[in-house]
Amino acid sequence: MEEVKLMKGNEAVAEAAIRAGVDAYFGYPITPQSEVIEYLMAEEPHKRTGMVVLQAESELAAINMVYGAAACGKKAMTSSSSPGFSLKQEGISYIAGAELPCVIVDVVRGGPGLGTIQPSQADYFQVVKGGGHGDYNLIVLAPATVQEMADFIELAFELAFKYRNPAVILSDGVIGQMMEKVVFSPQKERLTDEEVDKLYNSWATTGKKNGRERNIITSLELVPERQEAHNHHLQAKYKKITENEIRFETFNCEDADYLLVAYGSSARICQKTVQLAREKGIKVGLLRPITLWPYPSEAINKLADQVKGILAVEMSAGQMVEDVRLAVNGKVKVEHYGRFGGMVHSPNEVLDALETKIIGG
Amino acid sequence: MTEEIIIAGFGGQGVLSMGKILAYSGIMEDKEVSWMPSYGPEMRGGTANVAVIISDERINSPVLHNFDTAIILNQQSMDKFEESVNPGGVLLYDPNGIIHHPTRKDINIYTIEGANEASKLKSSKTFNMIVLGAFLKIKPIVKMENVLKGLKKSLPERHHHLIPMNEEAIKVGFEKIKEVQTV
Numbered sequence: 455m456e457e458v459k460l461m462k463g464n465e466a467v468a469e470a471a472i473r474a475g476v477d478a479y480f481g482y483p484i485t486p487q488s489e490v491i492e493y494l495m496a497e498e499p500h501k502r503t504g505m506v507v508l509q510a511e512s513e514l515a516a517i518n519m520v521y522g523a524a525a526c527g528k529k530a531m532t533s534s535s536s537p538g539f540s541l542k543q544e545g546i547s548y549i550a551g552a553e554l555p556c557v558i559v560d561v562v563r564g565g566p567g568l569g570t571i572q573p574s575q576a577d578y579f580q581v582v583k584g585g586g587h588g589d590y591n592l593i594v595l596a597p598a599t600v601q602e603m604a605d606f607i608e609l610a611f612e613l614a615f616k617y618r619n620p621a622v623i624l625s626d627g628v629i630g631q632m633m634e635k636v637v638f639s640p641q642k643e644r645l646t647d648e649e650v651d652k653l654y655n656s657w658a659t660t661g662k663k664n665g666r667e668r669n670i671i672t673s674l675e676l677v678p679e680r681q682e683a684h685n686h687h688l689q690a691k692y693k694k695i696t697e698n699e700i701r702f703e704t705f706n707c708e709d710a711d712y713l714l715v716a717y718g719s720s721a722r723i724c725q726k727t728v729q730l731a732r733e734k735g736i737k738v739g740l741l742r743p744i745t746l747w748p749y750p751s752e753a754i755n756k757l758a759d760q761v762k763g764i765l766a767v768e769m770s771a772g773q774m775v776e777d778v779r780l781a782v783n784g785k786v787k788v789e790h791y792g793r794f795g796g797m798v799h800s801p802n803e804v805l806d807a808l809e810t811k812i813i814g815g
Numbered sequence: 816m817t818e819e820i821i822i823a824g825f826g827g828q829g830v831l832s833m834g835k836i837l838a839y840s841g842i843m844e845d846k847e848v849s850w851m852p853s854y855g856p857e858m859r860g861g862t863a864n865v866a867v868i869i870s871d872e873r874i875n876s877p878v879l880h881n882f883d884t885a886i887i888l889n890q891q892s893m894d895k896f897e898e899s900v901n902p903g904g905v906l907l908y909d910p911n912g913i914i915h916h917p918t919r920k921d922i923n924i925y926t927i928e929g930a931n932e933a934s935k936l937k938s939s940k941t942f943n944m945i946v947l948g949a950f951l952k953i954k955p956i957v958k959m960e961n962v963l964k965g966l967k968k969s970l971p972e973r974h975h976h977l978i979p980m981n982e983e984a985i986k987v988g989f990e991k992i993k994e995v996q997t998v
Binding site: 458628631632634635719722723726727729798799802803 | 849
């Protein structure tokens with residue numbers, strides 16, 4: 455049995471990356487996620503596994519280093535916080551277009567602009583709805599515990615390689631900065647160059663051997679007919695991901711009259727709200743999307759048949775609430791509540807909002 | 816058992832490490848723990864605070880509105896957190912530098928002369944352990960042996976020679992705590 459450790463979410467991301475056999479981390483420090491690169495630098499994983507850790511000159515450089523390493527079939531990742539994530543958008547769109555696997559962690563802080571360094575969930579639109587140009591989707595996982603910050607690294611790489619698509623871990627300053635118990639998986643060996651060649655030689659640039667076609671990594675296709683065909687191919691892949699990879703969990707929904715929908719740290723806060731509400735005799739349940747793309751629309755739609763109203767709780771001016779409304783399709787009232795700009799709502803504030811906006815509204 | 820604690824004071828007083836040691840002590844007893852700091856520019860010379868939860872059950876929200884115990888180490892934190900103590904809860908504070916003392920009648924209030932006792936021990940760094948000792952006297956939620964294990968876990972090895980002094984400081988806190996009012 456592995457030892458139980460007390461760690462920050464950001465540190466857990468870093469340790470989990472080493473253990474997952476990641477080949478390379480490229481990053482640039484920014485609060486509140488700097489502990490990722492700090493931990494990696496202090497831990498010197500090149501001595502443990504041979505993993506490369508490099509502080510790039512900018513976020514743009516870091517994402518393009520990931521692009522390059524991913525093109526060679528390597529497990530590559532980067533992490534940042536909101537303003538830094540914005541800078542990575544061009545690279546992310548290219549990687550999605552070129553169909554390469556990689557993992558990007560966003561520990562969200564308050565915006566817009568440089569904003570604040572305190573927690574926020576206002577990057578939902580940017581991460582879930584694209585952010586970069588073109589028709590693409592990222593696989594988006596939203597951890598709610600320090601343990602999940604660690605577990606989702608391996609899951610994100612698994613999904614990224616399964617579908618040759620970038621995967622994002624969308625976290626926030628609460629989960630990144632808080633400490634909780636965490637238990638890590640045993641160390642996984644990094645793949646050797648020979649293993650990478652064997653597994654990914656249908657697409658990775660591992661050096662052209664006799665008997666196979668050249669593998670070309672590009673997101674450029676100037677013939678519109680071919681670019682349209684490529685887009686059809688991408689859309690078919692996204693459909694497959696949507697059919698197979700939706701993840702969510704529910705709390706106290708069996709007898710619920712009202713529903714909260716929240717992800718990440720807001721889902722933690724809402725669990726306490728459910729407890730407080732039930733102590734007052736109000737039957738509230740919580741649905742927590744674990745994947746934000748693909749989104750658990752069908753599960754929310756089903757619960758809309760049962761409940762009298764739904765409150766989407768997120769630390770933003772109201773972003774995910776649009777997906778809840780699309781899922782519910784007018785069946786019941788859907789409202790949004792959330793503090794934003796770096797402020798974190800308390801369980802009591804969420805309960806007040808539920809009572810005024812949904813129950814009494 | 817669930818104990819929800821806010822520790823609040825100036826940056827540099829050891830507020831965050833006190834919380835960390837408490838959290839580690841909880842882990843040594845197989846309890847669930849969470850440690851949620853307020854971080855940011857406010858830490859430089861301003862207030863620093865951390866919410867620590869120790870529980871037998873899975874912890875839901877690490878962010879809280881009210882606390883079972885508030886450990887308050889400066890005036891700004893008193894102004895901010897006196898109101899957030901649950902009725903019947905505990906407010907423990909160091910009166911050093913406090914101008915407006917707590918006025919609530921529905922909570923238990925204790926003082927610990929942490930800063931003065933630390934200077935008697937000739938080490939200002941023992942301040943937070945004195946306060947921790949005082950807290951453990953009122954709320955023995957973790958065993959002393961596990962606090963020492965937690966201390967060992969959270970200190971880097973090069974500082975392990977300081978453990979006896981910290982143990983001494985915890986005992987001082989245990990002895991010097993004063994009751995102001997109980998309800």
